[in-house]
Amino acid sequence: MNVIVMFIQQAIVQAITMLFGATGEIITEKSGNLNLGVPGIMYIGGISGLMGAFFYEKGSPSPSVAVGVFVSLLCCLAASALAGLLFTFLTVTLRANQNVVGLALTTFGTGFGNFFGGSISKLAGGVGQITVKTTASGFQARIPGLSNIPVIGTVLFGYGFLSYTAILLAIVCTYILKRTRVGLQLTAVGEDPATADAAGINVGRYKYAATVLGSMMAGLGGLYFIMEYLGGTWGNNGFGDRGWLAVALVILALWTPTHAIWGSILFGALYILYIYIPGLSRAAQELFRMAPYVVTIIVLVATSKRNRPEDQPPKSLGLSYFREDR
Amino acid sequence: MNETAAIELKNVSKRFGSIQANDHVSLTLRKGEILSILGENGSGKTTLMNMLSGIYFPDEGEIFVNGKEVTIRSPKDSHALGIGMIHQHFKLIPILTAAQNIILGLPGPQRLDMKKIDANINALTKKYGFEMDPEQRIYDMSVSQKQTVEIVKVLYRGADILILDEPTAVLTPQETERLFDVLRNMKSAGKSIIIITHKLNEVMEISDRVAVLRKGKYIATVDTKDTDEMKLTEMMVGEKISLDIDRIPPVDPEKRIDVQHLTVRNHEGVYALQDVSFTANSGEILGVAGISGSGQKELLESIAGLQRIESGKIYYTPKDGKTVALDTMRARQIYALNIHLSFVPEDRLGMGLVGTMDITDNMMLRSYKNGNGPLTDRKAPRELAERVVDKLEVNTPGITTPIRNLSGGNVQKVLVGREIASSPAVLMMAYPVRGLDINSSFLIYHLLGEQKKRGCCVICVGEDLDVLLQLCDRILVLSEGTVAGVVDARTTTKETLGAMMTSGKHVQEGRKADV
Numbered sequence: 001m002n003v004i005v006m007f008i009q010q011a012i013v014q015a016i017t018m019l020f021g022a023t024g025e026i027i028t029e030k031s032g033n034l035n036l037g038v039p040g041i042m043y044i045g046g047i048s049g050l051m052g053a054f055f056y057e058k059g060s061p062s063p064s065v066a067v068g069v070f071v072s073l074l075c076c077l078a079a080s081a082l083a084g085l086l087f088t089f090l091t092v093t094l095r096a097n098q099n100v101v102g103l104a105l106t107t108f109g110t111g112f113g114n115f116f117g118g119s120i121s122k123l124a125g126g127v128g129q130i131t132v133k134t135t136a137s138g139f140q141a142r143i144p145g146l147s148n149i150p151v152i153g154t155v156l157f158g159y160g161f162l163s164y165t166a167i168l169l170a171i172v173c174t175y176i177l178k179r180t181r182v183g184l185q186l187t188a189v190g191e192d193p194a195t196a197d198a199a200g201i202n203v204g205r206y207k208y209a210a211t212v213l214g215s216m217m218a219g220l221g222g223l224y225f226i227m228e229y230l231g232g233t234w235g236n237n238g239f240g241d242r243g244w245l246a247v248a249l250v251i252l253a254l255w256t257p258t259h260a261i262w263g264s265i266l267f268g269a270l271y272i273l274y275i276y277i278p279g280l281s282r283a284a285q286e287l288f289r290m291a292p293y294v295v296t297i298i299v300l301v302a303t304s305k306r307n308r309p310e311d312q313p314p315k316s317l318g319l320s321y322f323r324e325d326r
Numbered sequence: 327m328n329e330t331a332a333i334e335l336k337n338v339s340k341r342f343g344s345i346q347a348n349d350h351v352s353l354t355l356r357k358g359e360i361l362s363i364l365g366e367n368g369s370g371k372t373t374l375m376n377m378l379s380g381i382y383f384p385d386e387g388e389i390f391v392n393g394k395e396v397t398i399r400s401p402k403d404s405h406a407l408g409i410g411m412i413h414q415h416f417k418l419i420p421i422l423t424a425a426q427n428i429i430l431g432l433p434g435p436q437r438l439d440m441k442k443i444d445a446n447i448n449a450l451t452k453k454y455g456f457e458m459d460p461e462q463r464i465y466d467m468s469v470s471q472k473q474t475v476e477i478v479k480v481l482y483r484g485a486d487i488l489i490l491d492e493p494t495a496v497l498t499p500q501e502t503e504r505l506f507d508v509l510r511n512m513k514s515a516g517k518s519i520i521i522i523t524h525k526l527n528e529v530m531e532i533s534d535r536v537a538v539l540r541k542g543k544y545i546a547t548v549d550t551k552d553t554d555e556m557k558l559t560e561m562m563v564g565e566k567i568s569l570d571i572d573r574i575p576p577v578d579p580e581k582r583i584d585v586q587h588l589t590v591r592n593h594e595g596v597y598a599l600q601d602v603s604f605t606a607n608s609g610e611i612l613g614v615a616g617i618s619g620s621g622q623k624e625l626l627e628s629i630a631g632l633q634r635i636e637s638g639k640i641y642y643t644p645k646d647g648k649t650v651a652l653d654t655m656r657a658r659q660i661y662a663l664n665i666h667l668s669f670v671p672e673d674r675l676g677m678g679l680v681g682t683m684d685i686t687d688n689m690m691l692r693s694y695k696n697g698n699g700p701l702t703d704r705k706a707p708r709e710l711a712e713r714v715v716d717k718l719e720v721n722t723p724g725i726t727t728p729i730r731n732l733s734g735g736n737v738q739k740v741l742v743g744r745e746i747a748s749s750p751a752v753l754m755m756a757y758p759v760r761g762l763d764i765n766s767s768f769l770i771y772h773l774l775g776e777q778k779k780r781g782c783c784v785i786c787v788g789e790d791l792d793v794l795l796q797l798c799d800r801i802l803v804l805s806e807g808t809v810a811g812v813v814d815a816r817t818t819t820k821e822t823l824g825a826m827m828t829s830g831k832h833v834q835e836g837r838k839a840d841v
Contacts, residue, residue: 179437179438180436180437180438181429181434181435181436181437181438182436184422184426184429184430184438185430185431187419187421187422188419188422188430188431191419191420191421191422192417192419194417195417195418195419195430196419196430196431198401198417199417199430199431200401200402200405200431201430201431309420309421309463309465310421310463312421
């Protein structure tokens, strides 16, 4: 019993990073931009938030939790927005190839994270020595009382505020996509920018806004991982596959953020399943870790049968739009 | 005339490079009438209307809407003036519903109250007698339903001047009738309507007045009740122009291609060709005339083995006399028989050439399988490229220049040169001079004439009737996918051809029987 409760709670803990990334990427892809820079943006968001908190706590004689959380959120959002802006400027304004720019951004972001992670480790006195205890405690704070209820408290209330933000964000984004004018027009931009343009929609503005907002969400995923999951420290290449799983999750969720909620929990569960199955050899563990990708492939095969055109990727995904191309 | 006109064009001109698409056109659309704009392909109908819808900007001339002079710089300006254009190619997003497509881009409250929007749309469709479900998704719709959505979209935006670009081209006769009923309802509600078409029977049926354009020039506007199809045809095709193409009599004509009862459906399930039979001989040029989209493309592709044939037979008799059936062969086998097709699409690069590759590489597209071993033979194509450049006077910095960087005429010379180089037994050309200037055109006519002299069987689909009449020996006239007749190019007049092309009546009956 305890193990199952623990497993579910841990699956959800794993899920949140991916959920942030997937929700952001869905919004981005709905505008027709395929941003493969998500894993890199997670690094950028994570390290920027960590650096903000680190320097704040280092500089202030008696750091406060609220200010620490605020500073790290601000640094994280600003840095990931800049990364998204760079991607959009290159792909929308200069019409560079989205795959190439996205992959470059991932390589860059990983290097950026590891470089500055190493630098502040040195300032802190060695690898693994960074601590932003005060700020991290703000991210890890549970709702008092509720989280102490057995089972329910662990499964439903055993998380910091960013976890609830992620789920709320997914629900709000779904509502915007399906029920509002902005969502309808964003969908139109991603499907057929020429038609959207002819209908008087500013295609460039939608692409910029969606991609930058999407990047900020991916950045929050990185911050969650650093602050709540790792408790405010840095390990090089610590994100593992989570960034790519977020991109894969978009397909599993069929471009609907609410589907990404359960999808991310499923991915989270599959991701840590090997720990909970006793007596696995090292090789078998590796096989189990492939599970999320296998699921994604199965979903791809199942949806590519084109039963419902609504479940297909946005038509102009990955293509740049230029009005004079007719 | 005391009341102000809905639209008045005065001396409007538009040039594209060396082509004068509209030459000082003046035209009036009265309030509450249906005006047909009639003209052959390339007579500038669509260009003229695109200037009203804000896609093109006129080079000179004035446009008046409701008596006021206006400047239309973008589709937005056009919307603001209450002009709505329904294009031939629908601008709809398939995964959205009709209602979602209709409100796309319109201002309004963020939260979408689809019930209220649907009710508004239903009120509008009821008023004019449309049949449309606002909640149906576009991908589930037939072509005519999509067209309905486009029209409702324009009306929902408050347009009171509607321009329809060949609205009946994609419709069945019953759907056309329904569309005409709706147009009449809109007319009685006070809307002014322009309908672009080249189907004479429809012009007679629906319009109050007809404006005729020919080669970019405005000819006249007449009241429909004072005219008939014969008079309109004369206005449309105009007088015969002499081109002085050097034409020799057919050289020992022998039957090469024999098409019998060919029927082809396009991917939408509509008949593209119906019971087409004809023969094409060696040593002669067979012209194919018809309004664009009458089945010319499908006909050539059927012979080349690129079309799925529903029924009918195609036979080929080579010089040695052993007849083979082409309809069961693959495209590659047919090509190996020396039956070559070159199709010049509207964008020129779409078929047969790769823009980013140079001339040699484009020559190799036909010959990459030759040579031994895994390595390709580059020497022969290079020589061929040099020969084509030299003989056809292709204006290029060298044979290593990407095709994309050449001018349109030179690209076409490369395409035609490549097909002619292998001295084909049957050469099919579609629109070989599309977009070319006079000199380049004559060079191509001359090349076709040479092939004929050599004993090649040439089939040439053309747009310009004057050219076809003076280049070809016989002309096959297609009308909506059926053969309207095969005529002798030396004795036929342009008027006869025009009338045959636009007749289309026997087809309508055939189609009705089919539905």
